[in-house]
Amino acid sequence: MIRDFTRGIWRENPIFVQVLGMCPTLAVTTKGIFGLSMGLATLFVLICSSVAVSLIRKIVPNQVRMAVFTVIIATFVTMADYFLKAKFPPISKALGPYVPLIVVNCIILGRQEAFASKNNVARSFLDALGMGVGFSLSLIILGSVREFFAYGTIFDVTILGKWYEHWVIMGLPPGAFITLGILIGLFNWVNKKITGRRQKLKSGCEKCSNCAS
Amino acid sequence: MKKIIQIILVLTIVGIISGASLVLVYNYTSPLILINQKKITEEAIYKVFPDGTTYKKIEKTKEDIFLVEDKTGKKLGYAFIAEGNGYQGKIDIMVGIKPDLKTLTGIEVLESQETPGLGQEITTNDFENQFINLQVSPEINYVRGKKPSKPNEIQAITGATISSKSVVSIINNGVKNLKEAVK
Numbered sequence: 128m129i130r131d132f133t134r135g136i137w138r139e140n141p142i143f144v145q146v147l148g149m150c151p152t153l154a155v156t157t158k159g160i161f162g163l164s165m166g167l168a169t170l171f172v173l174i175c176s177s178v179a180v181s182l183i184r185k186i187v188p189n190q191v192r193m194a195v196f197t198v199i200i201a202t203f204v205t206m207a208d209y210f211l212k213a214k215f216p217p218i219s220k221a222l223g224p225y226v227p228l229i230v231v232n233c234i235i236l237g238r239q240e241a242f243a244s245k246n247n248v249a250r251s252f253l254d255a256l257g258m259g260v261g262f263s264l265s266l267i268i269l270g271s272v273r274e275f276f277a278y279g280t281i282f283d284v285t286i287l288g289k290w291y292e293h294w295v296i297m298g299l300p301p302g303a304f305i306t307l308g309i310l311i312g313l314f315n316w317v318n319k320k321i322t323g324r325r326q327k328l329k330s331g332c333e334k335c336s337n338c339a340s
Numbered sequence: 341m342k343k344i345i346q347i348i349l350v351l352t353i354v355g356i357i358s359g360a361s362l363v364l365v366y367n368y369t370s371p372l373i374l375i376n377q378k379k380i381t382e383e384a385i386y387k388v389f390p391d392g393t394t395y396k397k398i399e400k401t402k403e404d405i406f407l408v409e410d411k412t413g414k415k416l417g418y419a420f421i422a423e424g425n426g427y428q429g430k431i432d433i434m435v436g437i438k439p440d441l442k443t444l445t446g447i448e449v450l451e452s453q454e455t456p457g458l459g460q461e462i463t464t465n466d467f468e469n470q471f472i473n474l475q476v477s478p479e480i481n482y483v484r485g486k487k488p489s490k491p492n493e494i495q496a497i498t499g500a501t502i503s504s505k506s507v508v509s510i511i512n513n514g515v516k517n518l519k520e521a522v523k
Binding site: 157183186187188190191194195198199201202205206209210212213214216220277293295298299 | 343346347350351354355358361362365366368369370372373376380451455456457458
C-alpha cells in the first residue's frame with residue numbers, strides 16, 4: 128500500500144522519470160509560487176478523478192470508459208478553475224489557460240487508465256496522492272531554480288540583493304528547457320547511484336558492473 | 341442489447357451528476373469572480389485618479405468609460421480602458437484624462453504579456469509615472485535614449501522600444517476614441 132504512494136514521488140516520478148505533462152511543466156514554472164499552485168490544482172483534480180473513477184469502475188462499460196473518464200476529469204478541472212478565479216485571482220491570471228488545460232494533462236488520464244480503473248478506492252487515492260505530490264514537488268523545484276536565477280528570489284523572498292543582474296533567459300521558455308534537462312540528468316544520476324549500491328549489496332561485486340571499482 | 345442500455349445509462353448519469361455539481365460550484369463562485377473583476381477596475385481607476393472617490397460608468401457609449409469625481413463632487417475627468425497589440429500579445433491600459441481631454445492624469449497597465457525583464461517593464465511605476473500630467477494634444481510621442489524635452493513626450497524603455505511604442509499608440513488611439521464618444 129505504501130508503495131502506491133511513494134512510487135509517484137520517486138521511482139515513477141511523473142516529470143523526471145515518466146516525462147509526462149510537459150506543457151504546463153515548461154510553461155508555468157517561471158516562479159516557485161506558480162509551480163506550487165499548478166501542482167496543487169493538478170493534485171486536486173488527480174485525487175478527485177481517481178477516487179471517482181475507482182468508485183464507478185465496475186459499472187462503466189469498457190467501450191465508453193475514456194468518455195466517462197474525460198467527463199469526470201473535465202468536471203473537476205472546471206471546478207478548480209472557478210475556484211482559483213474566485214479566491215486567488217492573481218494566481219489564476221498568471222496560470223492563464225494552463226488551468227483549463229489540465230483536462231488534457233496525460234498524467235491524469237494516464238493514472239485513470241493505468242491504475243484507478245483497476246484498483247480499489249484506497250489504493251487509487253494513495254496512487255493519485257503520490258503522483259500529485261511528485262508532480263507538485265518537481266514543479267516547485269523547477270520553478271524555484273528558475274526564479275532564483277531569473278530574479279534572484281525564491282517564492283518572492285529576495286535571496287540575492289539589488290546587485291544581482293537578472294538572468295532574463297531563465298524566466299523565458301529556453302530557461303525551462305535548460306533547467307528541466309539538467310534536473311532530469313541529475314535525477315537519473317542520483318537514481319543510478321542508488322540502484323547501483325543496492326545491486327552491489329545484493330549480489331556482491333563480481334556480478335555487478337554498475338560501478339568502476 | 342443489455343450492453344447498449346448500460347452504456348447509455350452510465351453516460352447519462354455521469355453527465356447529469358457532472359453538470360449538476362458544476363452548476364453548484366458556478367453559482368457559488370460567479371458572484372465572487374464578478375467582485376474580483378470589479379475590484380481590479382476600481383483599483384486601477386483610483387490609481388489614475390488618486391483624489392477620486394466616486395466613479396460612474398457612462399452608459400451611452402459602447403466602450404467602458406468612467407466619469408470620476410472627488411468627494412466634493414467636482415468632476416476630475418474620465419477613466420477608460422484602452423486596448424491594442426503589444427510586442428507579444430494584447431495590452432490593456434486604464435487611462436485617466438482630465439475633463440478638457442488634453443492632459444493625462446496617469447495610466448495603469450492592466451494586462452500585458454511582454455517579455456519579462458524588457459517589455460514587461462511597461463508595468464513598472466517608473467514607466468507609468470511618465471504619463472502623469474502628459475499632454476496628449478496633438479498626440480503623445482516617444483524619444484529614445486535621451487530625456488524627453490517636450491510636454492507630450494515620454495522616454496521609451498531601453499531594449500523595449502516596440503512595447504513602449506505600442507503603449508503610446510494604444511493611448512493615442514484610446515484618446516481619439518474617447519473624444520468621439522463624449523463629444
